[in-house]
Amino acid sequence: MKALFGGVLYCFSLLVQVHGTNFRFYGYEPQRISPAIRYTRPVLRPELPLGTQAAQNAISATVAQVHVNNYRFYGHHYQLPQKISPRVWHPRPVIRPEQPVSTQSNNSTTSTDTGRQCKSRPLDLVLIIDSSRSVRPGEFEKVKIFISDMIDTLDIGQYATRVAVINYASTVKIEFHLKTYFNKVDMKQAVSRIEPLSTGTMSGLAIRTAMNEAYTEKAGARPPSQNISKVAVIVTDGRPQDKVQEVSAQARASGIEIYAIGVDRADMQSLRLMASTPLDEHVFYVETYGVIEKFTSKFRKTLCGKDICSLGTHGCEHICVSTTDSYYCKCQDGYILNEDKKTCSKEVKPVVVVDPCKCESLVQFQRTVQSAIQSLASRLEEMTKKVQQYEHRLRHF
Template sequence: TSGLMCYEFTFLLTQLQKCKSGPVDLVFLIDSSRSVRPHEFETMRKFMIDILNTLDIGLNATRVGVVQYSSQVLQLLASLDAMVKNINQIIPLAQGTMTGLAIRYVMNAAFTAEEGDRPKVPNVAVIVTDGRPQDRVAEVAAEARERGIEIYAVGVARADMTSLRAMASPPFEDHVFLVESFDLIHQFGLQFQDKLCAIDLCAERKHDCQQICVSAPGVFICDCDEGYTLNEDKKTCTHMDLCNTVEHGCEHQCVSTPGSYYCVCPEGQQLQEDGKSCGTCKSANIDLVLLINGSKSVRPQNFELVKKFVNQVVDSLDLSPHGTRVGLVQYSSRVRTEFPLNMYHTAEEIKAAVMKIEYMEKGTMTGLALKHMVENSFSEAEGARPASRNIPRIGLVFTDGRSQDDITEYAKRAKEAGITMYAVGVGKAVEDELREIASEPVEKHFYYTTDFTAISNIAENLKLNVCPEESQGEIEVKDPCACESLVEFQQATMSSLEQLTQKHILSK
């Protein structure tokens, strides 16, 4: 038997305008069981020919195949210049109604490359039947739809509506048709022509646009996200280097990112509030809690990169019991405090603990992690300094995907609680979620990269430190207990004064 065949009509020019649907691979499955009477089968022939005469058929346009089924399947044989003749010569099989068998045949034989099916071209099957299938159709039809075949189910007279809905693609109001008799089947033909002409090639995913597909009737064009330009192949996109196209104003260096840019400073200096100039302000003390995503989408090898990212951040901080404190929380489908703020006091201790963390490998409950951070991580019980001491509280969320729960409430509560929030995303992280988590100005607190291997660059440019004059953490800095050298100096001075007094050198 021959598979899906292409027929070019050079005859029967009608007054109907040809449907410019773009490339489509179309197969008719026609019921030729014994319940279909001879005059009804003749009406079905005319129905197919009428539809074919409205289509733009050709090697690079619409390709058409016809399959009749009963208790067996028969693929129609025809030459390019004799399709109508061959349709008129179909002899009904006049047996049972094995619709499931027909669908499987179309899926496994007709819509294959060997039989003429084209990649990235919509596959459309039209099933016409007048009875209830004698075999199972739901499972095989679902499999066909999963393979990208769009199925129209047309029932005539005695057809079973439940079976039609089990076969058809959703939405059913566009793909299921029930007509009273074969004489009225042309009504479906008119509606089908309209729908076929309006096939959304983007929605059918029959395109190879790298970023954005814009659909028009029968055609599509590719476009790019903001910050990218379309290449000459009209499909792929290239990241625009905004540093070379805008007045960025960076004092030292401009780094371009997709759709944006940021400024960086030389080693030993920090980016100032204006996001452009550099300064040498000393780090203030902070309470920092990191929330890292340990979901299965991260993958074990990337989780090791995440831990190295955390340790790079730790290396940039001035850690001590009376200085900066760091706590770490891992989250997936649940949340686990790996260590609280008051557990480790040196960079070496924290980095060793980070490398021992075990990967959780489950879901992505970012909202639950934010709730845990707000309610637990910054509590005095877990080592956060009292709010009255005005030590800046900073939360950093690292994620690689969309949250499976709502983040809105606790992203808002965190900022209302005075926590400065940073959001770092990689890969499939959702920009809108990251921006919702980040504190204002968002551009200063939001970082994203497409590749895990690039997160080390983020760690180098991430400025979590707060200048003393910008915070009110001086209370902690000026804690006399932390100024051991000053206390020693004062004690030594008092001792010397007492000795001099005893020798009457300073007596009145």
Template sequence: RFLNKLCLLLVILFGPRIKSSLFFFPLPENACNRKRLDLVFIIDSSRSVRPYDFEKVKEFILTILQFLDISPDVTRVGLIQYGSTVKHEFSLKTFRRKHDVERAVKRMMHLATGTMTGLAIQYALNIAFSESEGARPLSQNVPRIIMIVTDGRPQDPVAEVAAKARNSGILIFAIGVGRVDMNTLKSIGSEPHEEHVFLVANFSQIETLTSAFQTKICVPHVCSITEHGYILNADQKTCSTQDLCAVEKHACEQICVNTPGSYVCQCYDGYGLDEDGKKCIIVDLCALDNQGCQHECVSMDDSYYCRCHQGFILNPDRRTCRRPDYCALQTHGCQQECVNTNDSYFCQCRHGFTLNPDKRTCKRINFCALGKHGCEQECVNTEDSFVCRCRSGYTLNHDGKTCRRVDHCAENNHGCEQLCLNTGDSYVCQCSEGFIINEDLKTCTRVDYCALTDPGCEHLCVNSEKSYTCQCFEGYELRDDGKTCKHKDLCKTVDHGCEHICVNNDHSYVCKCHEGFVLQEDGKMCRRCTEGPIDLVFVIDGSKSLGEDNFEVVKEFVSGILASLEISPKAARVGLLQYSSEVRTEFTLRQFSTAKDMKKAVSQMKYMGKGSMTGLALKQMFERSFTEAEGARPFSAEVPRVSIVFTDGRAQDEVSEWASKAKQNGITIYAVGIGKAIEEELLEIASEPPDKHLFYAEDFSTMGEISEKLKKRICEGTTSNPSKDKEQCNCENLITFQNHANAEVKKLTQRYILSE
């Protein structure tokens, strides 16, 4: 009590001079009793931490817990461990008793993956210290502490996210074990580093830090006993003057200035403080940014006015100034240019002109009239000299003075395709007999009889030497009138044998099937696409994020797809895996041979409701589900192998390796993502192209639409000879276009031969 009073007296007497002073108090045995803290442990659980060392870390945490007063109203404790991902073991609101916290620490399992330290700190900043996870509001001034233990270099950036955490008011203790880069630890821990950054040789030595942390964590909250106007710094030891202007309603009209334990009001230039010490009154109007006057501001008793320097006049805005523009008065009489001086003006002429004796008008300088220019035909004045020029039909010789007649056709740049004819001062192009000049007046074209008259040909008009003939597109024939054409309909003239649709081709026909059917090997008969053979394995997400109600929707989704398939040992064989923290085979490809039995097994499937090990499920699908032992047909049978993977969130393991192996071994994967599913993971899982094998929706309301699209894709996958279907004509319009293109090529060929 005496020390508290002494601290208060020092703050009152010396004010800001003790802003950075340190107050040290002897630490009693029960210093952490009733100590309000929000403490989160962040533990490195990477592969480099051996199981024995991981147990040492757990013992260190248990030792720290011994001197903490753990309860919802005093100290709250949370725990995060990290590897390649972050695992939130328990939050600040999970446990109310120390015994429960200790039991949770002892049960913590080693992750043994990567070292994503930055990701763990980001998780603590955004989630672990959120009020929804049990952190108390900042307004309650409960210290927030991170104690992070790591043994290696992070695989992601840490400096920026650690700085964000510190700037948010979190105190960070960084503990490095073994060959850890000290600069990395310093970029994580709070300052001063000697108080918050520690490095030990191995995990056995980490226990030596226990007493030091008891001293640092349990230090009394000094500023809680100092005078109003001071706050505790991040080091939990020193105090700073509080900015009362920022936290209190000071009511200053213009400026608030912080003082030790209080504040005062001030005014801008040109104003004085009123008697109430808060409002401001005008003293000098010109002091307020010169009132916008460009040159001078002149104050009066209760007003002001702007004034210009000598030689300037005030503009209409009564603030800015300008020189008098004598030229703008339009009384100067200058013919070409007027130039202002300080107190008058003078006239001048543009280049190539000279001022007349009246000093106002200008005349052009006549260089051709000044002397003997030597031009044979014409002399032309320029701005500052002259040039010689020849009359039309002549060109200037190299001497720049004499002229000669131009032979335009002999210069070989006339561009005439066939004949060139000189005229008086130019030339014209002409064509040989049987040709006419084109619009460019240079090139020639053979006389087009088809274009000169209206031949009345329905399809094609073909020029001959002296006339034209009508022709038809491929697949058509000329009628008796020699102009119109009719279609050669082979589908109507031959016994095509097509079960569904016959489509005419260039010189033949092809058979097509109605939607939902595919052409059989004989090229004539059709079968339902779902009757084809397929080995299909569902990989269903049963994690806790899905929820039991949505799991029932997924079961209906699976049953809907089963209803569209012809289930039998010779047609569709179906298996199903459910995964959570582990993978469970609900039934294999050989287990059921009817859709009824499969639907019953789906309806009785139990929701697992734990983690989300998508990669582990893909591994089992690839290594076991498509083996002949579990009912898959051999590769030699050329039966399509298809897997439908359903997920609603981020996987807790890697998915790319096993997805790639499955796709490389001939398994087509359709990825279905709902809600929080990660697009990058879905792209890694799905086969190429993603627009045909990846389906995503915000919620479960569109599952029916996704189901219909999947049925269509699976139907296409059971087609025995898809390349053959792709080669068939889609419609009669396409055939017509192809025939037209062939005829146009033939027409161009005939024109070329005739032009030769």
């Protein structure tokens, strides 16, 4: 029996050698079996959480690379897309502090914008901010936002409003002068870079620095002849550690209008000593730095005033020029301002009329001079002839 079974195996091995792996056995031809497929584990990026669409896309992309987009799996045929587009990540938009944020309610729109820019009353504006140790970093940031909002409401420019910022604690630092920036973008960037000094509260020293250094023509203040208002706004949350009454009086006497804003622990008596009169229009108080921005619209109305020229009610025929509280009219070249100080007339150059008497005298004088010259010429000619005669006689003597 063993010999018979061994003979069958021997014959089967001969058939395999002759026919290879493709042969018929009792009329049945089995399909060729493909080699086993090894699937690699997909590698997910750490920022893609499992179960998200991005993770599924990553797995599909890995399978497509292994099977070249066309493969069989457990007897089913799958066709993957030829190209899988990468997921686009959109960063969250950041709203800058200077951009107004609008909220809609029903059909109405409410905006935190502080109002339109004021185009009148050019100023030399100095902002004096307290950054002593009592002002927390978050509170100081709110002060800088308040300053940026004020800048947004003003008409900034070399011939419009100029702004300087003074930072003070126990020491005083002029962050930038009136002549440093004439556009809002650079000015607000400089404000964002201001760092607190975090020491004492020398408010009197800060006001003296503004008067003696910031409001000078060298630092960018305009001369008195231009009649530009000088305005200082001081923001503080404490009691001054130096005397403010005398130096504030000197500053006001020099023509500086002072507004005083007190926050939280500010001493009201000191604010009243620093501010200009009337006090109810120049002294303000808020409980926290979180609501200081409500003064933006207040200062806009106070500092801007009315631009009479832009209102069109001035009556100037040619040119209207705005001043601090009023206006005046000018004429174009070749015209002069009439007595009504509004209308213009063509400039007429006066005609010079020559006195006829003076003309006749001049002609007579010219004739007299001409006659004298002719007489002298005649006498000179006679003398020349006589000299020639004398010379002729001498040669023949």
